[in-house]
Amino acid sequence: MNLNPMEQFAVKPILGLDKPLFEIAGHPIYFTNQALLMVIVAVVSSLFLTLAVKPNRLVPTRGQSMAEMSYEFVAGMIHSATGEDGLKFFPFVFTLFIFVLCSNFFGMVPGSFTVTSQIAVTFALASLVILMVIVVGFMKHGIGFLKLFVPHAPWYLLILLIPIEVISFLTRPISLSVRLFANMLAGHTMLAVFGGFVVALGSAGGLLSALSIAPMLLIVAIMLLELLVAFLQAYVFAILTCIYLNEALHLHDYH
Amino acid sequence: MEPAAAKMIGAGLACIALVGAGIGIGNVFGSYLSGALRNPGAAATQTTNLLLGFALCEATGLFGLVIALLILFAF
Numbered sequence: 001m002n003l004n005p006m007e008q009f010a011v012k013p014i015l016g017l018d019k020p021l022f023e024i025a026g027h028p029i030y031f032t033n034q035a036l037l038m039v040i041v042a043v044v045s046s047l048f049l050t051l052a053v054k055p056n057r058l059v060p061t062r063g064q065s066m067a068e069m070s071y072e073f074v075a076g077m078i079h080s081a082t083g084e085d086g087l088k089f090f091p092f093v094f095t096l097f098i099f100v101l102c103s104n105f106f107g108m109v110p111g112s113f114t115v116t117s118q119i120a121v122t123f124a125l126a127s128l129v130i131l132m133v134i135v136v137g138f139m140k141h142g143i144g145f146l147k148l149f150v151p152h153a154p155w156y157l158l159i160l161l162i163p164i165e166v167i168s169f170l171t172r173p174i175s176l177s178v179r180l181f182a183n184m185l186a187g188h189t190m191l192a193v194f195g196g197f198v199v200a201l202g203s204a205g206g207l208l209s210a211l212s213i214a215p216m217l218l219i220v221a222i223m224l225l226e227l228l229v230a231f232l233q234a235y236v237f238a239i240l241t242c243i244y245l246n247e248a249l250h251l252h253d254y255h
Numbered sequence: 256m257e258p259a260a261a262k263m264i265g266a267g268l269a270c271i272a273l274v275g276a277g278i279g280i281g282n283v284f285g286s287y288l289s290g291a292l293r294n295p296g297a298a299a300t301q302t303t304n305l306l307l308g309f310a311l312c313e314a315t316g317l318f319g320l321v322i323a324l325l326i327l328f329a330f
Contacts, residue, residue, distance in 0.1 A: 006328060077303075080303070175314055175318075178314065178317070178318060178321055179310065179311075179313075179314035179317065181321075182314070182317035182318070182320055182321050183313070183317060185321075185324070186317065186320055232306060232309075232310065233310070235306065236306065236307060236310035236311075239303065239307060240307075
């Protein structure tokens, strides 16, 4: 039996659809399990958020309350991290938060695929955030946006500080994407490794088969930890987006 | 030394980076706890910074884990 923990991250065309959909510059585009999960995440989250608030009651139903609480959670986060004029970025940050949160949660379902465990997906999201920060900064401050890299320091320290500031700004998309990717990858790999332990102990026969309950309990505990990490990583992604937008909007005068 | 053996050793060495992650995360939560026990009323206002500090600290350790996985599976 092949107990390779990394097999769960293979992106392959879903069963029955061996022919590519179309070709871009000679590369065939298949409908993969990753694409299927992304479609499921987008459709389910949009349907939930629109249909749950349909009753529109003053005393909300449970679904309406869940949708409204997630709205208020993200709005409060943007208000505290970016200030009043950050609220026009609410659709962007809310979409990011809901997409990352729902992809993390849908990956927890046994047998499904975690979209955010692919560096391609997380790097695309992180580059989108950094491009948004740069574009917003240049649109609001013009060329004065480059004052972001000049902290308040005497001139002889600035020679050292400005390259450090530029490099730390340029590594932000990398750290943002790798944080989410590595957390999801590590969690799912750990679950697969412990699952392999359960199978190996269970098929050994005798006393060892009874001992296989121990890794099983550990898997339950790690599943709970992974649910917490799924929510936490989505929250950290969103709040770092808000902090970077705050730096682009108000260069050095934090309130 | 065969490349496969060198890969295993390299991946194991790269995981030592997670020691820093452990120390840092313990530091963050320990400081939050000692501050919260001195001033319980102000503890709730710092939960955002707590979670942010935890995630940033964990990320640095996980960069080492990514190097280990790169060595094992991409080279």
